[in-house]
Amino acid sequence: MSSLTTGDIDAVCGLVDELCGICWDESKSYLIDSRLSGIAEQAECANYKDLVRKVRAELVPGLKEKFVDAITTNETLWFRDGSPFEALQHKAIPELIDERSGTVFPKRMRIWSAACSTGQEPYSIAMTIAGLIPDFDQWDIQILGTDISPAAVEKAKSGMYGELEIGRGMDPERLNRYFLKKGNQWQVNDRIRAKCTFQTKNLHQPFTGMGPFDIIFCRNVAIYFSQEDQHALFNKLADVLSPNGWIFPGSSESLAHVGPQWVAQQHCRANCYRPNRTEAVYA
Ligand SMILES: C[S@@+](CC[C@H](N)C(=O)[O-])C[C@H]1O[C@@H](n2cnc3c(N)ncnc32)[C@H](O)[C@@H]1O
CATH class of the missing domain: 1.10.155.10 (Chemotaxis receptor methyltransferase CheR, N-terminal domain)
Structure with missing residues (x-):
């Protein structure tokens, strides 16, 4: 050539x-x-x-x-950056459980890992919740993982990982609890996979028919987009997030420039954002 x-x-x-x-x-x-x-x-x-x-x-x-x-750059790892998963465990999930109790769907959770690459992020979310809720199997939990790369989504669906990938962030205790050894590969077990679904999705296209989600992880993807596209993306994410929801961006990403519709919070050293529900924003 x-x-x-x-x-x-x-x-x-x-x-x-x-x-x-x-x-x-x-x-x-x-x-x-x-x-x-x-x-x-x-x-x-x-x-x-x-x-x-x-x-x-x-x-x-x-x-x-x-x-x-x-x-596309599909770089990812298990429990990437640690702190967002600690914030899930200690803050977001307990608050969500509390908020749901007494509603008609006390055991329902909807979570979106937008730009999930090969699945380590949504599976890490599922493992975090499984470690927290004793009757996890009885809960109506849906964790949606989406990515624009068809090959990444296929791998995420298979839930199959090699030693090298497992070596990037998976601890021996969770490996033992949530995986099955298949030849020289490890597969995420059925309990965890039952809560996770995967689709190809371009974040620049409309989110018609999606949501509402209680929690959205949208990490390490907006950095590849123009400032204008980042604004459009986070505005669209706001439309599919529940009014009390949470968004976790990547550790080097911020929604500060997007506008007053987001309130920044920090939990367990993780930066996250929640819809600003003060009337002034919508006046
Ligand atoms: C660096 S990975 C981040 C994976 C994971 N969120 C994490 O933080 O470990 C970025 C992912 O964004 C995906 N991506 C890039 N452009 C996208 C788009 N327009 N819509 C959806 N996904 C996109 C890539 O395919 C890639 O898997």
């Missing part, structure tokens, strides 16, 4: 933005070669502009999905 031209870079960055809303520019040209040369060659493309044309025209079955898989 011919070497990378300015036209190639512009074409690829345009498509990356169009498909995923991820901001790539010429400073990311090293990623174009490292991540896309393989699929461009497989699809017999003369150059990257040709690859972009084939993806857009959907001329090669599965090429668009492979392109999305290649451009």
